[in-house]
Amino acid sequence: MKAVICTRYGGPEVLQLADVPKPHAKKDEILVRIRATAVNSGDVRVRGLQVEGLMKVIMRLVLGVRKPRKPILGTVFSGIVESIGQDVSNFNPCDEVFGMTGFQFGTYAEYIAVKAKGNVLPKPQNATFEEAAALPFGGQTAIYFLEKAKLPAKAHPEVLIYGATGSVGTAAVQLAKYYGAKVTAVCSSSGADLASRLGADRVVTYDTQNFTQLPQQFDLFLDAVGKTKKHSVEHLLKPKGLYLSVAGLDYASENIAQLELLKELFEHHGYDATIDRTYPMQEIVAAHQYVDTGHKKGNVVLQV
Ligand SMILES: NC(=O)c1ccc[n+]([C@@H]2O[C@H](COP(=O)([O-])OP(=O)(O)OC[C@H]3O[C@@H](n4cnc5c(N)ncnc54)[C@H](OP(=O)(O)O)[C@@H]3O)[C@@H](O)[C@H]2O)c1
The missing domain is CATH 3.90.180.10 (Medium-chain alcohol dehydrogenases, catalytic domain)
Incomplete structure (x- = not known):
């Protein structure tokens, strides 16, 4: 072959x-x-x-x-x-x-x-x-990190997805919306339309806006592209808010339930x-x- x-x-x-x-x-x-x-x-x-x-x-x-x-x-x-x-x-x-x-x-x-x-x-x-x-790649990774943050169990969480236009980021935006979150997506201007189309409630473009100056605070800051440092964005977290990054030593593990969820979302919930x-x-x-x-x-x- x-x-x-x-x-x-x-x-x-x-x-x-x-x-x-x-x-x-x-x-x-x-x-x-x-x-x-x-x-x-x-x-x-x-x-x-x-x-x-x-x-x-x-x-x-x-x-x-x-x-x-x-x-x-x-x-x-x-x-x-x-x-x-x-x-x-x-x-x-x-x-x-x-x-x-x-x-x-x-x-x-x-x-x-x-x-x-x-x-x-x-x-x-x-x-x-x-x-x-x-x-599977971005989807299973995003599910792993959002579940690690216990997002499915939270009522109306506020989530910031940094790097919202990569494979992991585009999945994370859609999954966070599915879990009922209010989603702020941070991406470049060239990705702003995509992030909106995927369901982000608010889009902040890192090349024209300083996202670290946002007045809001979040239950979860997920860096889906691994370009931020926790100490420089910690002030954006609520008192019990969580910072997670794909760049750490934590490797997403795959399981069949994640794949089932992606299949379900694609078949019945307009997942892109x-x-x-x-x-x-x-x-x-x-x-x-x-x-x-x-x-x-x-x-x-x-x-x-
Ligand atoms: N820990 C794990 O288990 C795990 C699993 C999968 C992936 N990862 C890691 O996660 C990272 C992302 O993976 P991926 O597959 O989603 O990557 P990807 O699809 O290649 O990411 C590309 C996206 O990142 C955006 N981007 C580039 N520089 C950026 C910046 N400075 N700020 C914000 N966004 C930026 C790009 O948009 P613009 O250029 O328009 O900004 C582009 O849309 C990789 O480093 C990968 O190794 C980790």
Whole structure:
């Protein structure tokens, strides 16, 4: 099968299209013919080993010293079940599915074998394969952090989402609204219309306004892009308010309930998968170059 392999750590040009063996479904797995995946911030971080200091050493130890031990990057997929293992009862061939492999990677490829009881579900019925592939990364991360802040249990919370136009930010705005929050979105002027369209009650543009001078205080300040420091925004929190940032050492863990919520929101609540650009798999280098800019709006999808 065709797949994109990461030949070493470096710029987008280290990614190459190659022929690799097609996987097979083990007895508890399904084999998925991938139709779409996405190029996420996590992928470019791994490809370029884009972390500071000691984290570089830790990442090399975890992922591979000179190049990723798992050479096929990509963590999200949508596609069609081609075959199922002998013990699988929750999927059938031809089912349309979507999911996330996380640190197992492997989705920049024509096929992937995944655990049938893992992070995979029937695709939202009204979603294209591209939309379905765009849902899990930012969506599951945003749910993780909003649940960590116990947002679903709070009555009419006031929430500030900083970096509201990335993959995590666009999901966080929509999820916070779903949980009943009043949402202030902070983004650049080029993202203001998008943040409003996604439901933000108030949009503050960091390139023309000083958001640190806002008169309001918040129950939650979520930095969805990892560009703020707690001490410089603490005064924006209510006495029991919470500051969370995606840039800390806290890594979002995925579970099936998060994926179920995203499916439900997409099918019945007008959730927007927020696709910025779509590239064919052959243009993986261009897709990574664009995501490397750090300015994508929402998600970048790769058609397989
Ligand atoms: N901890 C975890 O488990 C976890 C999980 C997933 C992601 N992350 C991290 O979360 C971060 C965001 O991920 P992502 O996938 O959402 O990234 P992304 O989609 O690449 O973020 C790009 C967005 O950030 C905005 N942005 C860039 N600079 C900004 C600034 N100074 N202030 C406000 N917004 C800015 C950009 O808009 P403008 O250029 O128009 O401002 C763009 O819309 C990444 O660092 C990623 O590694 C952490």
